[in-house]
Amino acid sequence: AAAKETKSLDTKPLDYEEVYQAIADILEDNDYDDGSLGPVFVRLAWHASGTYDVETKTGGSNGATMRFEPEALHAANNGLAIARDRLEPIKKKFPEISYGDLWTLAGVCAVQELGGPTIPWRPGRQDVDDGKSCTPDGRLPDAGQGERHIRDIFYRMGFDDQEIVALAGAHSLGRCHPDRSGFEGPWQEAPTVFTNEYYKALRDRKWVKKTVKASGAQQWVDKKNPDVMMLPAEIAMYNDKAFKKFFNEYADSEEKFFTDFSKVFNKLLELGVPFKGDERVYHFKATTA
Ligand code: DDH
Incomplete structure (x- = not known):
């Protein structure tokens, strides 16, 4: 004892x-x-x-x-x-x-x-x-596909449209690596600060198609700063009416994004x-x- x-x-x-x-x-x-x-x-x-x-x-x-x-x-x-x-x-x-x-x-x-x-x-x-x-x-989602695939993947996890868009804001952080995914670059200029800049970038910038030299992958880049990128799936999501509503809400309010991101x-x-x-x-x- x-x-x-x-x-x-x-x-x-x-x-x-x-x-x-x-x-x-x-x-x-x-x-x-x-x-x-x-x-x-x-x-x-x-x-x-x-x-x-x-x-x-x-x-x-x-x-x-x-x-x-x-x-x-x-x-x-x-x-x-x-x-x-x-x-x-x-x-x-x-x-x-x-x-x-x-x-x-x-x-x-x-x-x-x-x-x-x-x-x-x-x-x-x-x-x-x-x-x-x-x-x-x-x-896990395939970044080369469109909004239908993204819905299939995230509905399978049990998320709805609003939650899918809130989760996507994690791309406020980090970057793509040609030797990992084939894509290249960060989603905005400050990839080590968690903000709603990702949503603002999607809403406010002009996105043009570009091929990544190292991999041949197609992605989108900011016309003014081609170091900054978006994935094909993300441009497809932004062009979907139901998704766009939430993307724009989070671009308008970082507070709303933070509250919803924390939950999701x-x-x-x-x-x-x-x-x-x-x-x-x-x-x-x-x-x-
Ligand atoms: Fe992501 N993501 N992600 N992502 N993701 C990549 C990097 C990072 C997709 C594709 C990619 C979420 C959703 C999606 C992070 C967090 C989250 C890369 C680049 C691809 C491609 C990998 C590489 O080359 O290193 C797609 C498509 C989706 C989607 O929603 C349709 C979600 C939900 C999250 C989350 O965390 C909630 C982060 C962070 C990175 C940066 C990693 C790094 O090394 O930097």
Whole structure:
């Protein structure tokens, strides 16, 4: 009995505030892309979660199946090994956290630290030990396709038109890499600051077609600043009447975008997670605020 007592006194519950802080501490890296790992962490959290299928209740961030083949090799996940590897020292430091919790927490941390809204987050994802529950390829959106495909993909996850458009605003962060997706460039000039500039760019700029030299992929670029880009799927979405209404709402109001993004990103990261219901919901405080 004495030994048992000592053990329970020694085991400190995992402090997710500490994990959040540890992730915040590694975001800045002047040798990587635009100086921050934040965008690729957000993409990792999204691709881990966006495999969910409401009908079969398969996929999602529970399990962290992207660690295994074949999911690790799906073309949509090109480049995400970088994000997974960069989070490995944090997993070593806090071994009790599941990879599913760590990756989604990294997405939350990155959005907040780069100036975005507070995203409620709770732990509860359990890892699996092999790739048996990897989802089939093709569950994530194909940027070369149009609005019908995008609706098919996101309705399958359980999102509606407004939520699809709110989620797309994550492209306020980061860039496309020719060796990962074939596309090239950021969506606006400040890819490490979370704002509604993505929506303003779609609404206000003149977009012209361009072929990426390195890959042959077709994308759209800002006529005035051809370093800035949009994906074929995004121009197609913007030209859809029902989607356009929401794009313009978010271009008009960053406040509305932040409120809606917080809800929908939380929903995305929780798809298919078997919460017990008594988990504490965290609202982490951004260290940069
Ligand atoms: Fe995305 N995204 N995404 N995206 N995404 C890419 C990069 C990033 C689509 C295609 C691409 C979301 C939705 C869509 C982020 C977050 C989110 C790239 C470039 C392509 C292509 C990858 C590369 O070359 O490195 C398409 C299509 C859609 C769609 O909605 C139709 C969503 C929902 C999110 C989210 O997080 C909620 C982020 C962040 C990046 C930047 C990554 C980086 O390394 O930088």
